[in-house]
Amino acid sequence: MSNQILERPKSLTQKQFHYCPGCHHGIIHRLIAETIDEFDLREKTIIVQPVGCAVYIYEYFDTDVSEAAHGRAPAVATAIKRVSKGKFVLTYQGDGDLAAIGTAEIVHAAARGENICVFFVNNAIYGMTGGQMAPTTLPGMKTATTPLGRDVKKQGYPIKVSEMLAPFEGVSYIERVMVSSPKHIIKAKNAVRKAFKYQLQEKGFSLVEFLSACPTGWGMPPVDAAKWVEENMTKQFPLGVYKEVGLDD
Amino acid sequence: MRVLMKGTEAMAEAAIRAGCSAYFGYPITPQTELIHYMSRRMPEAGGVFLQAESEVSVINMVYGAAAAGVRVMTSSSSPGVSLMQEGISYLVGAELPAVLINVMRGGPGLGNIQPSQSDYFQSTKGGGHGDYKLITFAPSSVSEAASMVYDAFDITEKYRHPVMILADGALGQIMEPVSLPEQGASKPSVKNWALTGAKGRPANKIFSFYLDPKGLEEHNLHLQEKFKNIDDEIKYEEDISDDMEILVVAYGTVARILKNAVQKLRGEGRKVGIFRPISLWPFPESALKSASMKAKQVFVSEMSYGQMLEDVRRIVPDEIEVKFYGRAGGVVPSPNELYIKLKSLLERGV
Amino acid sequence: MTEELIIAGFGGQGVMTMGQVLAYAGLNFGKEVSYLPSYGPEQRGGTANCMVVVSDEAVSSPYIDEPTSLIIMNQPSLEKFAPTLQENGILLYNASLIKEKVTSEKTSKVIGIEINHLANQMGKPQLANMIMLGAYVSLSNIMPVDSIKEVLPKVFSKKYHHLLPLNYEALDLGAKTVKG
Structure with a gap:
């Protein structure tokens, strides 16, 4: 078993991730790549990548990949899925990409019930541009653009994406997970698997929201950051299944 | 045989006959007949029709369909085309073929819905960010508009560079005789770069991102070199x-x-x-x-x-x-x- | 020969249908044609007009500022377009809505027809525009009235095909009115 775990998924290239120490992107990439392998989908997969820290996905995944303009991944994925028969299409998006600039695209892709998987990485901050406030930044949280902490009277409240999208009829599955410990990683992997199955069974839109650590953006050591996800982020963004219409056997 | 058609409808039909198999649009006057026509004809022709939530979304859907290798088109009018500029810049950067139609109306701002030619700069001088110009054709009759749209699909694939058909409100609304081009004479080119799943080949990547300035300069030089060849399309x-x-x-x-x-x-x-x-x-x-x-x-x-x-x-x-x-x-x-x-x-x- | 016609009236009077039918028929009759509708808010309750060119040569401008013929369906259109008519042009107007006696310095060919009255007599008020079109085609001699009849099945959607005979009758009635 331990050998298998150390083996690099076939759906990843040999390229070393550039992510900061303690960042959760690497783990999430790996979970998705492992699941692509498990379902033997590498040759059918088209990934639509965001603008944000994950902008180098095209170098890491050994699958077909399209870049999308900031926030537009759901629109790009919608078209790819609709014009390509039998292909497996997923987007990978951060909180700024999905919940700020790309709000219209994600809402309408969900409402249309586009048969795609969305992997949404919520680390409550803009990592790539240097730690500014995100639409998911917690109340009171200090960022480069909320130096005194997010004041909800001035900067409003965080957007809860899973809760917001779950009621749409076009949505088949939504779960919020985290990857801060092996136990949670296993749970997260199961969520990824489930999302894949929903697309493979043509059930419509599925989304997995990952609460994720950004030690650099948050100004914390990796261990503290992982702990901060568990202790603080889960209060604002409770884990769990928000939508599950049911899979065929 | 010559038939009487509206400019907007003739352009739509010509696209379908050129093998366009995906159309994304958003309603805006004076080109709504084009999106109406496509909503009816595209499913008949076995293609994809989708009314999106905005022109921003439309142009990114065009980008996705183009990345997947199919012939794709959208149409809009001036304010809608303004919204598309970022996406057009991405099409250029990622070298994706697409046919775009602008049925120009009066501006700036909301302006009005009557004919205008005030998007010449936007179309021919860049429009979006970055160093590029769009291949732009301006029809002056319904018949010319139809054959122009038909040919545009070959031209955009030849250069992997978007083509803009710059019409105006009058040409969109006018009805004139047109001999429609033949279905099937124009065929989508083989695109070994398209995203179709990495089966039996290395993975394909579509992007316009070059973090290293030298890499981006090289990419720009490649584009500039390509643009020079487009002189062959002067008409x-x-x-x-x-x-x-x-x-x-x-x-x-x-x-x-x-x-x-x-x-x-x-x-x-x-x-x-x-x-x-x-x-x-x-x-x-x-x-x-x-x-x-x-x-x-x-x-x-x-x-x-x-x-x-x-x-x-x-x-x-x-x-x-x-x-x-x-x-x-x-x-x-x-x-x-x-x-x-x-x-x-x-x-x-x- | 180049016929440059402007048809103008209220939205809902069948102004656009007349123009389109004429353009279809012209093409069918071997002519070069263009049909340019006004569009936008004008159509909703305000004035609607269209410009139709029927010619032996390729049409250059679809825009007309001095029409060879005018079909005027209401009072505001008369005031707007009558002064633009070419010398010796044709001015046909709807005498059901325009009660004053219309005259023109440009031409003696000024004819008013009570198209609403005639259409009501036929039992279908919607036929008024076809009566007018029959009158125009007959008077202008640009093509036989039968050429119009030939294209109606193509222009009208199938659900209105049961009304074709009545439309033919209306065209004939219009033609008869001006010949008589």
Whole structure:
């Protein structure tokens, strides 16, 4: 078993991730790549990548990949899925990409019930541009653009994406997970698997929201950051299944 | 066989006959008949039709379909095309083929829905961010619009560079006889770069991101080199003679209206020539230059306050005077109005 | 020969249908044609007009500022377009809505027809525009009235095909009115 775990998924290239120490992107990439392998989908997969820290996905995944303009991944994925028969299409998006600039695209892709998987990485901050406030930044949280902490009277409240999208009829599955410990990683992997199955069974839109650590953006050591996800982020963004219409056997 | 069709509908049908299998759109006047037509015809033709939530989304869907390797088109009108500019820049950067139609209306801002030609700069000088120009064709009849859209699919694939059909509100609404191009004569090219799943080949990547300045400069040099070859697509129509008293330069609907004025003046024995750029970028520079050298003066008219005019002034030799008459805001100059204007220029002489 | 016609009236009077039918028929009759509708808010309750060119040569400008013929369906359109008519042009107007006696300095060919009255007599008020079109085609001699009849099945959607005979009758009635 331990050998298998150390083996690099076939759906990843040999390229070393550039992510900061303690960042959760690497783990999430790996979970998705492992699941692509498990379902033997590498040759059918088209990934639509965001603008944000994950902008180098095209170098890491050994699958077909399209870049999308900031926030537009759901629109790009919608078209790819609709014009390509039998292909497996997923987007990978951060909180700024999905919940700020790309709000219209994600809402309408969900409402249309586009048969795609969305992997949404919520680390409550803009990592790539240097730690500014995100639409998911917690109340009171200090960022480069909320130096005194997010004041909800001035900067409003965080957007809860899973809760917001779950009621749409076009949505088949939504779960919020985290990857801060092996136990949670296993749970997260199961969520990824489930999302894949929903697309493979043509059930419509599925989304997995990952609460994720950004030690650099948050100004914390990796261990503290992982702990901060568990202790603080889960209060604002409770884990769990928000939508599950049911899979065929 | 010639059939009577609206400009918007003829362009839509021509696209389907060229093998366009995906259309994304958002309603905006004066091109709504195009999206109506596509919503009906595209499913019949086995293609994808989708009404998106905004033009921003539309252009990114166009990007996705193009990345997947299918022939894709969208249409809009001026404000909608403004919203698409970021996406068009991405199409250029990622070298994706797509056919775009702008049925221009009056601006700036919400403006109005009447015919205009005030998006010439936007279309031919860049529009979005980065160093590029769009291949731009301007039809002046329904028949020409249909064949232009049909050919645009081959041209956009040939250069992996988007093509803009720059029409105006009048051309969108007018009904005229058209011989529709044949279905199946034009075929999508083989695209070994397209995203179809990495089966039996290395994974394909579509992107415009080059973090390293040297890499991005190299990419830009490659694009610039490619743009030079697009000169092969230069098109224009001229009806000129030696020693013209005046050479009239116009495109699209205005060129047609001017033809009436030119015919009338010729009937009065005046030597008047007409030059109509069909490709606005690349612009027919050398053809216009040599035509203008046979004229005492040059007259430009547009439904704008002088956008193509800047190109004409750049090209025509300094010693030849370039005069201009523009209407804007959705006002279309009438045949008589242009006749009177030309007549006064002729009588004033040089 | 180039016929440059402007048809103008209220939205809902069938102005656009007349123009389109004429353009279809012209093409069918071997002519070059263009049909240019006004569009936008004008159509909703305000004035609607269209410009139709029927010619032996390729049509250059679809815009007309001095029409060879005018079909005027209401009072505001008369005021707007009558002064633009060419010398010796045709001015046909709807005498059901325009009660004053219309005259023109440009031409003696000014004819008013009570198209609403005639259509009501036929039992279908919607036929008024076809009566007018029959009158125009007959008077202008640009093509036989039968050419119009030939294209109606193509222009009208199938659900209205049961009304074709009545439309033919209306065209004939219009033609008869001006010949008589």
